[in-house]
Amino acid sequence: MDESADSDSDGSLSDGSDINVNDSDNEGFSSDTDSESDSRETQSSLCTLDSRLSDIGDDFWSSDLHDVEIAEFGEDHGLCHTLDPKDHVYRYFQLMLPSAIFGKIAEETNKYAAQTAESTGQPDPDWVPTDETEVRAYLGLWILMGINQLPDIHMYWSDNKYIGNQGFKDCMTRNRFTMLSRYLHVNDNSTQGAPGSQQYDRLHKIRPLIMSTREAFKKYYKPGKCQSIDEGMVRYKGHHFARQYTPCKPIKRGLKVLII
Numbered sequence: 001m002d003e004s005a006d007s008d009s010d011g012s013l014s015d016g017s018d019i020n021v022n023d024s025d026n027e028g029f030s031s032d033t034d035s036e037s038d039s040r041e042t043q044s045s046l047c048t049l050d051s052r053l054s055d056i057g058d059d060f061w062s063s064d065l066h067d068v069e070i071a072e073f074g075e076d077h078g079l080c081h082t083l084d085p086k087d088h089v090y091r092y093f094q095l096m097l098p099s100a101i102f103g104k105i106a107e108e109t110n111k112y113a114a115q116t117a118e119s120t121g122q123p124d125p126d127w128v129p130t131d132e133t134e135v136r137a138y139l140g141l142w143i144l145m146g147i148n149q150l151p152d153i154h155m156y157w158s159d160n161k162y163i164g165n166q167g168f169k170d171c172m173t174r175n176r177f178t179m180l181s182r183y184l185h186v187n188d189n190s191t192q193g194a195p196g197s198q199q200y201d202r203l204h205k206i207r208p209l210i211m212s213t214r215e216a217f218k219k220y221y222k223p224g225k226c227q228s229i230d231e232g233m234v235r236y237k238g239h240h241f242a243r244q245y246t247p248c249k250p251i252k253r254g255l256k257v258l259i260i
Contacts, residue, residue, distance in 0.1 A: 077224035095220050101212040102132045102139075105186055108208075109135070112185040126179060137171050138180050144168075153177075202241055223260070230259045 083091055110129045117123040130138075141156075148165065150156060157174035158164035186206050193199025201207060233254040236243055244256050 073225040075222070075224075077222045079221055081220045096213055096216050098212065098216060099132065101209060102135045104208050104212075105184070106130050106132050106135045108185040108187060109180070109183050111188060113183040115189070116183070124179075126175070127183065130180060134172070134180070138177065138184075141168060141171060141177065227260060232257050232259055 081095060083095070113124065113127050113129070117127075144165075144167070145153070145156070148156075150163070154174060155163050156165045156168040157177075186209050187204055189205075192204045193201060203210060233244075233246065233249060233251040233256055235251050236254045240255065242255055243253060245253055
């Protein structure tokens with residue numbers, strides 16, 4: 001992935017080496033190619049940078065130079081699991097996503113379907129509660145769609161032997177896949193805090209997934225002394241609070257991620 005500019009999500013400069021400002025939430029979709037609009041935004045960003053640099057006084061930099069003592073690194077580091085490099089890749093996948101998270105998704109999906117039926121006063125006659133095994137199969141199909149890409153999801157269940165995927169048909173029906181997509185949930189909506197309060201979580205809908213993978217990464221790998229950390233931009237033009245605008249990069253609009 002392409003590198004992004006070093007900045008905070010609010011558009012503040014972190015090291016002065018680049019410019020990164022958030023795009024306006026009211027801005028519509030646009031091309032990633034250079035345009036007159038992009039040129040104006042870039043010029044505006046450069047003017048903002050010049051203004052901020054001019055505000056730095058002479059006493060900002062210190063002339064007090066001295067040696068820095070760093071304690072010797074003595075922590076255990078490296079892999080913390082017993083898998084062999086020849087083991088199947090699915091066993092490594094299970095380390096990152098333990099069984100508990102699939103059970104959680106099944107539970108919350110069933111709960112959301114029940115909440116929807118209660119709010120509308122009309123239960124969905126086509127809905128059948130799901131379980132951990134079916135959730136695994138459902139997510140597995142999404143992963144396969146990234147490998148075998150077709151223009152439309154319904155084409156995977158096509159009767160045309162040159163288009164349809166028999167593996168998808170054997171796994172679940174198209175209607176069942178659509179039904180799971182309609183009710184899929186990872187967290188309970190009723191536990192979300194009120195907007196503007198300290199309990200409000202912008203990532204509430206996927207918080208259990210984030211916490212599960214975070215704990216798994218900490219458990220099965222301990223980083224050493226030297227780390228290589230990079231940034232990348234995932235191309236995204238929709239409306240999201242974390243979207244950033246980086247005028248000097250090939251991918252100007254997207255979600256910034258850190259890569260270790």
